[in-house]
Amino acid sequence: MEYNDTVESGLVIPLIAGWVGGWIVNYLADVLPHTRRFSRPTCPHCNTIYSWQDYLLFRACRSCGNRRTIRTWVVQLFLAAFSVYIWISPPAHLGFALGLILLLYFTMDFVIDLEHRLILHTTSIFGAFLGLGVGFLRQGLSSTLIGGAVGFGMVFLFYLFGVLFTKIRARRLQSAGLEADDEEAFGAGDVILATIIGFILGWPLTWFGILFGVLLGGVISVLIMLILFLSRRFQSWMVFIPFGPFFITSAFLIVYLPQLVKFLVPK
Ligand SMILES: [Zn+2]
Structure with missing residues (x-):
């Protein structure tokens, strides 16, 4: 029982780490190909700059109303899920981080x-x-x-x-x-x-x-x-x-x- 509790509460750490990792990957994939630097993310449809709050909460563009791409969600969910997997079964010689x-x-x-x-x-x-x-x-x-x-x-x-x-x-x-x-x-x-x-x-x-x-x-x-x-x-x-x-x-x-x-x- 005690062991199960530790395992379950322990999974919060890799879930959060994977989710933050998803933000980072989505951000880099959104800005680097266009500006080659750490610029402010913009809407791919109308180029309006997102506020950080809207961007990190995956809100639709306030200017043209277009939603965020499916890729954004796939990356978030994949990294959160796979981060848990790495936590449980870390790759040989590398460890979780x-x-x-x-x-x-x-x-x-x-x-x-x-x-x-x-x-x-x-x-x-x-x-x-x-x-x-x-x-x-x-x-x-x-x-x-x-x-x-x-x-x-x-x-x-x-x-x-x-x-x-x-x-x-x-x-x-x-x-x-x-x-x-x-x-x-x-x-x-x-x-x-x-x-x-x-x-x-x-x-x-x-x-x-x-x-x-x-x-x-x-x-x-x-x-x-x-x-x-x-x-x-x-x-x-x-x-x-x-x-x-x-x-x-x-x-x-x-x-x-x-x-x-x-x-x-x-x-
Ligand atoms: Zn837009």
């Missing part, structure tokens, strides 16, 4: 990349330091540094293939009399993100983490193309795949839910 900070970083990068196809330099610098620290605690310095180098090397190779592919595609489009675009399968931001994830996972887990991310991205894109094809909204065989969110999902699963991916990891 660092486990939650890493989760906030993953969530923020995931949301910004998904919404803007953007890996920001400011968040990458933070991520690099965080990744080095997390990697050092998880697997020691040398494995962390090799992991970073391997993550960089792997996605840089993909990136070069992507550049080549884009050139060939542009030539085809031109010869077909269509306007060329410069969509790249892998962007430079993905290379930086893969380096950070390499730090976090270390050698030899990095190569599995990156390949698993590419595989996830491939499978989901095929599914999306199939849905578009079946609903006759399909226009082009080349659909841009933002790989960043899939790299993050892969690293997230390996760090927080290793039992889910354990059977995939080669011994």
Whole structure:
């Protein structure tokens, strides 16, 4: 009885920490892609500046009446719930606090990349330091540094293939009399993100983490193309795949839910 009481009242701490984390992630994802600094959040529809009170209470915009995005709520609920999970079952070698900070970083990068196809330099610098620290605690310095180098090397190779592919595609489009675009399968931001994830996972887990991310991205894109094809909204065989969110999902699963991916990891 006494034990249950302690457990239940103890869950208030991770719930509040996760909720505050949700505020931070939503705020950063709302302002950083637009102003690149810690500016005041504005309504995405009419650019009116929110009062802090309205913003933190998720009120609709006073000027145009538009409500806050679904993403805002998904982030709040996901982080509050997952914070409780980390409290009960903290990731190996990291503990609750660092486990939650890493989760906030993953969530923020995931949301910004998904919404803007953007890996920001400011968040990458933070991520690099965080990744080095997390990697050092998880697997020691040398494995962390090799992991970073391997993550960089792997996605840089993909990136070069992507550049080549884009050139060939542009030539085809031109010869077909269509306007060329410069969509790249892998962007430079993905290379930086893969380096950070390499730090976090270390050698030899990095190569599995990156390949698993590419595989996830491939499978989901095929599914999306199939849905578009079946609903006759399909226009082009080349659909841009933002790989960043899939790299993050892969690293997230390996760090927080290793039992889910354990059977995939080669011994
Ligand atoms: Zn508005």
